[in-house]
Amino acid sequence: MSLDFNDETFRGDFTYRNSARAIKRFPFPFPEDSYMYSVNMEPHVPGPVGSVFEHMFDVDEHYVSEMRDRAQVLADDPLRCQSLPHMELAGWDLLELIMESKARDYPHWFSLHRDGNQWHWINRPLQIEQRFTFMDASTLPCGPMEYITRQTQGDFTLQDQRDDDLWIEAGMVTTQADWSLDFDIGMSFKQWHAPVPLAHQAGIFDRALKFLLKLQHGAPVRRFNWTMTVDPLLDTSPENYPKWGPSKTTMTPETVGRRQHLRVELQTLHRLPRSNAIAFPIRCYLISFQDLVTVPKWARRMHRVVRDIPDELATYKGFIRNKALMLDYLAPFDDGLPTSPGFAPE
Amino acid sequence: MSVGAPKIPVVVAEVIEVNALIKRFRFVRRDGLAMPVFSGGAHVVVEMDDHGTRRMNPYSLMSAPGDTSGYEISVRRDEAGRGGSLYMHNHVRAGMEMVLSQPVNLFPLDARAKKHLLIAGGIGITPFVAQMAQLEAMGGRFELHYSVRSPALGAYVDHLRGRYGARVHVYHDAFDEKIDLANLLKTQPLGTHVYVCGPKGMIAWVHATARAMGWPDRAVHSEEFLAPPVGLAFDVSLAASGKTITVQPNQSLLEAIEAAGVDAPYLCRGGACGQCETDVLRCEGHIEHNDHWLSDDQKASHTKIMPCVSRFRGAGLVLDR
Secondary structure, eight states: OOTTSOOOOSSTTOOOOOOHHHHHTOOOOOSSSSOOOOOOOEEOOOOSTTSTTSSSSOOOTTHHHHHHHHHHHHHHOGGGEEEOGGGHHHHHHHHHHHHHHHHHHOTTTEEEEEETTEEEEEETTTTEEEEEETTOGGGSSSOHHHHHHTTSSSEEEEEEEETTEEEEEEEEOSSOBSOOHHHHTTOBHHHHTTTOSSTTTTTHHHHHHHHHHTOOTTOOEEEEEEEEEESSOSOBOSTTHHHHGGGGGSOOTTTHHHHEEEEEEEEEEEEOTTTOOEEEEEEEEEEEHHHHTTSHHHHHHHHHHHHHSOHHHHHHTTOGGGHHHHHHHHGGGOOOOOOOSSSSOO | OOTTOOOEEEEEEEEEEOSSSEEEEEEEESSSOOOOOOOTTEEEEEEEEETTEEEEEEEEOOSOTTOOSOEEEEEEOOTTSSSHHHHHHHHOOTTOEEEEOOOEESSOOOTTOSEEEEEEEGGGGHHHHHHHHHHHHHTOOEEEEEEESOGGGOTTHHHHHHHHGGGEEEEEGGGTOOOOHHHHHHTOOTTEEEEEESOHHHHHHHHHHHHHTTOOGGGEEEEOOOOOOOOOOEEEEETTTTEEEEEOTTSOHHHHHHHTTOOOOOSSSSSSSOTTOEEEEEEEEEEEOOOSSSOHHHHHHTOEEOTTTOEEEEEEEEEOO
């Protein structure tokens, strides 16, 4: 593996690590000292150089190992990638969006040559070279969505738009915060969000759906979501809950700093041009508590967020059992000083 | 400003007189980039500088959705309208620079349909021209039933017949030919979706006939953009921006808001999409609701207005804008 990418695991011995650079650019998701649901969407425009917002699709030091982990999840459970028959066009839209973005943003790693519908794709980190006919799935080893998302960090869902609603009808989901594509596929926007507590009553989903139905091609948006994960496990799926659920019961005061991870999702939404569908990449970033507290503002704020979060949310996010353990670890890093507004370190 | 997508700077490449009422315009980019691909049924908003009056009219794209070399629209001359179509007909020439919005699709094909039954009246043919090109490229099954006044006014009939053969059925009012809708709907395979674009009466007829025959509403799709109606001038106060403006007789409220330098959201500019919905803070008088968006209750309450097509008569109107 090249110097650009870590050789690490997200299972078994969990050798996943963030470099000093990765910690510095970690997308800490809390702009203030408390947390509640909101339609926290903003335009997905390029951010500062080096940040996770610099490019349309962030490629970081975990790329190659994450793709290896995805291949393993799919080998064990092929239903993590599904596309209903009418969604293939949206899959081509997504393939084009990702290939064009990566070839433009990371020309040293990715190249795309187009000659009409004859395309030539080179992915150097994964040592892939592919010539294929755009819009002819028989010229790829698998469907277009599966092909490109086996080479792109983050989960992906594709939503068809019809009848003033969005329908989740294709996806590649192997790094999810405890939800199942196989269970949700075919559902409408409010059906697949039904388990979320409190937000429905606040009208969050009415406003979010109304906004998304009008999302325009060329004007993608983004938001954060977050949860907590014990050990740097990407595949926290309901399908595998018996394997990873018990890990919550074995954390101790001695291991919480190393094992407890803040899990942040950078979610972006893109209108796709040919299919009029919406692509929803959900990119997962993991940081251990012991790395997180190296940034004083993040340490203070993380303590306050966990301390003050409503029990319904701590339960839904799956960490209420270890809340006290987490607070005991974080409290010494909170000296009570005020924090500045916004995401950035002081 | 509509949700932040960048606008497309274009030059008019070609103006073709299709018949006595319709002209076709082809636009290519000024910056040398490729046009975005789009989905059949999408429209763009064309910005016009009509001798100092800024007009922004939506037109369906009729070029092939995968063709990134240029966009084409057709404009029907509307003598009684506010002037957008007359400006396009009388003043737009090849070589002129104009600005288009990004395409937006409020009339998409249902990708699950086993067959697409397209019903067009007059200038309502334009979104179907793009949709048929897309369906043909993807091997989709479709059939067009196209009603026109006379052979002379049958825009694109020869082109479409040449391309799609027996899948194109044309009906002439001049010869008393009429679409046999009941029989047509009765003989469709399961999984067919119906699309209608044309005059208001035709859209209502297709919906009512299909519903009476037991077709699910969700299998019948229509698009009707309203042209903003003309009316009497009226004054409006914009509370958030602290301005009072006058809406001229041939100007829409949305256009007047924009002319005052106030940024307001929009997509369709035809009363259909809901994007420009605005809260009414005070209303002393009567709002002429011309949109398809607000519910009857909302309209009666006078607490919301769609400034793209609706107008006002009375002593005072204050908007949260």
